Amino acid sequence: MKFTRRKFMAAATLAAAAPALPHAIGVARAAAPQVGKQAPAFYRFKLGDFEVTTLQDGVAKIPKPEAFVVNKPLEEINKALDAAFIPRDNVRIPFTPTLVNTGKNLVLIDTGFGDNGGPTTGQLMTNLAAAGVDPKSIDTILITHFHPDHLSGIRAKAGAANFPNAEIIVAANEYKFWTDEGEESRAAAVWKASFANTKRTLGPIAKDVKRIDYGKEAVPGITLIDSRGHSPGHASYVVASGNAKLMVIGDVTNLPGLFARNPDFRLWADMIPDQALDTRRKLLDMVVAEKMPITGYHYPFPAHGYFTKQGAGYEFAPATWSPTL
Numbered sequence: 001m002k003f004t005r006r007k008f009m010a011a012a013t014l015a016a017a018a019p020a021l022p023h024a025i026g027v028a029r030a031a032a033p034q035v036g037k038q039a040p041a042f043y044r045f046k047l048g049d050f051e052v053t054t055l056q057d058g059v060a061k062i063p064k065p066e067a068f069v070v071n072k073p074l075e076e077i078n079k080a081l082d083a084a085f086i087p088r089d090n091v092r093i094p095f096t097p098t099l100v101n102t103g104k105n106l107v108l109i110d111t112g113f114g115d116n117g118g119p120t121t122g123q124l125m126t127n128l129a130a131a132g133v134d135p136k137s138i139d140t141i142l143i144t145h146f147h148p149d150h151l152s153g154i155r156a157k158a159g160a161a162n163f164p165n166a167e168i169i170v171a172a173n174e175y176k177f178w179t180d181e182g183e184e185s186r187a188a189a190v191w192k193a194s195f196a197n198t199k200r201t202l203g204p205i206a207k208d209v210k211r212i213d214y215g216k217e218a219v220p221g222i223t224l225i226d227s228r229g230h231s232p233g234h235a236s237y238v239v240a241s242g243n244a245k246l247m248v249i250g251d252v253t254n255l256p257g258l259f260a261r262n263p264d265f266r267l268w269a270d271m272i273p274d275q276a277l278d279t280r281r282k283l284l285d286m287v288v289a290e291k292m293p294i295t296g297y298h299y300p301f302p303a304h305g306y307f308t309k310q311g312a313g314y315e316f317a318p319a320t321w322s323p324t325l
């Protein structure tokens with residue numbers, strides 16, 4: 001290699017600028033301090049011409065598995081937890097919004113808890129910043145359903161919109177249910193907070209919330225899919241660019257190690273249980289048949305992968321991590 005004068009000068013300047021290292025002057029090196037906190041959690045991949053990013057909002061611990069899966073004896077739930085390597089006493093549910101940049105629109109699907117959840121949630125804004133995304137640049141928010149872990153992050157507790165320039169687009173059925181006083185008066189006590197949270201988040205902008213039907217495009221390339229059952233107006237989304245497709249599946253299954261492997265397990269929050277189980281099989285059969293990748297809101301990070309049919313259930317196969325796009 002030719003060592004030019006310019007390179008030599010550059011190397012000499014660096015050497016002069018470097019501080020004296022401890023080992024160079026005979027001082028013992030201290031052990032490195034432990035960092036003590038998690039790395040930023042966002043993950044990018046390409047889908048045709050689109051760029052997709054999944055982002056972590058945090059996790060919540062489930063106190064009692066038998067109150068989480070509500071139609072099976074504890075013994076059977078424990079067997080399923082053991083088979084999925086989920087500690088019986090530490091079942092944790094992750095929250096994972098998906099961001100899609102179509103080249104024309106910057107679309108956030110679900111918004112996490114914002115500052116309205118517990119101490120182990122509300123990481124979306126931090127992870128958006130780490131991913132280099134300004135919340136003001138998001139032009140569209142889509143919501144799979146109005147449970148607080150998906151909707152709360154639209155608005156901070158103090159009242160400010162977290163995504164001030166975004167149009168909010170939701171399934172007409174879901175909006176109708178959660179803003180209907182009759183439904184609210186008939187709802188089980190456990191859902192009262194979700195009705196109140198819908199008023200808090202969407203009330204101030206009700207006239208601007210765009211409501212559309214299943215089968216319609218929210219923005220070019222992102223179509224609402226009827227996935228009712230977990231909630232009365234639940235929507236999943238098919239994101240399509242050219243021949244490439246992705247299903248943003250929402251809460252059609254919660255933890256795949258439990259509810260995809262055992263699709264007849266009923267989640268406490270499945271509001272219309274029989275319909276939720278039918279929808280689960282229908283959508284999982286669809287992604288299996290089309291070999292369509294998915295992102296799943298409550299899936300292990302980065303919550304991106306595929307399903308195969310295994311016996312009576314479905315097995316989630318995480319997509320291979322890619323260091324390039």
Ligand SMILES: [Zn+2]
Pocket residue numbers: 147149150251297298
């Ligand atoms: Zn959820």
